[in-house]
Amino acid sequence: MKPRIRIVDSTLRDGSHSISHQYTEEQVAAIARGLDQAGVDIIEISHGDGLGGSSIQYGFDRTPDEVKLRAASAVVKHSKIAVLLLPGVGTKEDLKAATEFNIRVARIATHVTEANISEQHIGLAKKMGMEVLCFLMMNHMADIDTMVGQAKLMESYGADAVYVVDSAGALLPNEARDRVAALKAGLRIEVGFHAHNNLGLGVGNSLAAIEAGATLVDGSLRGMGGGAGNAMLEALVAVLQKANYENGVDLYKLMDVGEQIVRPIMTRAQEIDNASLTLGFAGVYSTFLLHTERAAKKYGLDARDILMELGRRKAVGGQEDWIIDVAAEMAEQVGH
Amino acid sequence: MDKIKVGIIGSGNIGTDLLLKLLRSESLEPAMVVGVDPDSEGLAIARSKGVAASADGIDALLPNEDIRIVFDASGAKPHLRHAKLLEKAGMLAVDLTPAAVGPFVVPYVNVQAHLDVPNINLITCGGQATIPIVWAINQVCPVSYAEIVSSVSSRSAGIGTRQNIDEFTHTTARSLEQVGGAKRGKAIIVLNPAEPPIMMRNTIFALVDEPRADEIRGSVERMVEQIQGYVPGYRLKHRPDVDGNKVTVQIQVTGAGDYLPSYAGNLDIMTAAAVAVGEELARTLTAKETAVQ
Secondary structure, three states: OOOOOEEEEEEEOHHHHHHOOOOOHHHHHHHHHHHHHHOOOEEEEOOOOOOOOOEOOOEOOOOOHHHHHHHHHHHOOOOEEEEEEOEOOEOHHHHHHHHHHOOOEEEEEEEOOOHHHOHHHHHHHHHOOOEEEEEEEOHHHOOHHHHHHHHHHHHHHOOOEEEEEOOOOOOOHHHHHHHHHHHHHHOOOEEEEEOOOOOOOHHHHHHHHHHOOOOEEEEEHHHOOOOOOOOEHHHHHHHHHHOOOOOOOOHHHHHHHHHHHHHHHOOOOOOOOHHHHHHHHHOOOOOHHHHHHHHHHHHOOOHHHHHHHHHHOOOOOOOOHHHHHHHHHHHHHHOO | OOOEEEEEEOOOHHHHHHHHHHOOOOOEEEEEEEOOOOOOHHHHHHHHOOOEEEOOOHHHHOOOOOOOEEEEOOOHHHHHHHHHHHHHOOOEEEEOOOOOOOOEOOOOOOHHHHOOOOEEEOOOHHHHHHHHHHHHHHHHOOEEEEEEEEEEEHHHOOHHHHHOHHHHHHHHHHHHHHOOOOOOEEEEEEEEOOOOOOOEEEEEEEEEOOOOHHHHHHHHHHHHHHHHOOOOOEEEOOOOEEEOOEEEEEEEEOOOOOOOOOOOHHHHHHHHHHHHHHHHHHHHHHHHHHHHO
16 A cells, blocks of 8 residues: 655745745744645744744844744644754754744754754754654765765654755656665655755656655645745645545645635746756755845846856855855956 | 963864964963873874873873963863863863853954953854954944854864754854854854865854945954964955945955864864964963063
8 A cells, every 4th residue: 555645835934935034924824724724744834944044144034933933833723833943053942942832843954964963953852742854955965875874863863754855956756766765775764855846856756756665745835945946735735646645635725725825925936947947957055046146136147157156166055155255256257 | 481381181183283383382382282082193293292192181281280371172061170170270271162161262352351361262163263353343333233154164073063063053153242242143054065175164244333334344354464363374255245234254264284184274263263362371471470570
């Protein structure tokens, strides 16, 4: 029998990148209520860069995380609410502060080679009784053996699941499958997959990951997320139903939340534009998109050139300040 | 004039890099290095340079009454114990761990205000690299918010840093306020595993009330020159950018390559700051003794 797939919605976390972290309290409550009624297992709510992410570097949150979490926890009845934390950006204090809002899932994320900065955060979340889903971000940047070794570290710290996180939307379906299969073989815990759609493979890669054994999969309504967005959740759920994977989601209700509540909030089409495509092609962190567009405008450059250079320099998640550095350098060279 | 004798606790990367810098000092003389691992390369290097070395930790160091200043590069927890023992022995402590027993100190910014305390804390590498810039901006116009992002190569971040990464963010953020003068501070650290390893990079963002661009740039550039006096590889990547009320300063720190390779600018700036602070302490000790005589 095919395993039940747990759906994690990231509209209110990764999706926050698409609107530069401008959600209002009312919008958060309306989306969370809709997701809960549609039967989504887990609703992730945080600044796009996790708790503590509100900053000049990543963009200030219009609505503080605690306000969003309070608003959502007041209306969510069945789903579990999750928060994201990136050690180095957020701290254990941020995680402790979030727990007053009935947060039952912590997602702890590190770059694919840096798992050992997450030991204390995983330990604390477990101690507080949370389910801990860990992210190995920018997964394409490490070879499979290294990645599995890092996942084992997270497992040893107490993780309940480890995700292949394709932060750059750079993986091809066979690569997504091989990575998930390697984790399944190497770990005793669940495996998840988080896609970005920069190469148009968001839903396809997610399906490949599920076929390889992933039982947790992320998506967001209308595909909202960094770069060209995440796997579009409505499409992903429809695909899972066609492929006979049980997931407990009411597709029509989900589609209605996407079209009636989320679409009016969006300030730009969540499409694969040239810069987004370049993210996937060059293997660059998806949330760099809007920051790069701003830098390109300020320095009179083509966003694609900046992104290609960031790919060559092997920038990792969280290094948005490198965008300005690269742009300023390129502008100096061309004499702008 | 006789040099002031100093000791080092910790024979790892930082302790050893510090030793090599201290051997060049005109006012400080490393008299002993102590560690806990008899096989550590740091102790062997000390011996090869004619410096006494022991794997018996602080117990081996304390009986050396002629040692006046002790640099502690062990760890935050051990330093809590060391701090008490050093104070009892009348030795001044320069703390390179995040223990924060004594006041936060940055050379040139506030060292003069703390030359009479038994214990000085050097904050974090990110703090040493960015606080002076915030301070320099704050001299021109009040900084309502300072945010720093330090990117360091994965190779240069040891297990101590990794297991206590929150200490970096908390301690650096607090010192941006207490030492840099910002009303509110925030710190972010990113580890980058690229090969060859990246140089340490720091971005300082400051929100100011009155963006007097030319004066801000002048103040920042003067501070960079001063820091280059003890960290030669400290440089501005671009002219400071003033955009509305937001100031952006980008700094690269190339290490001197004494013991650690040049990419480890984050460790180099700590050991260089330690020597600079030690030399100030030595000047004070010598001046006091001259006055007594």
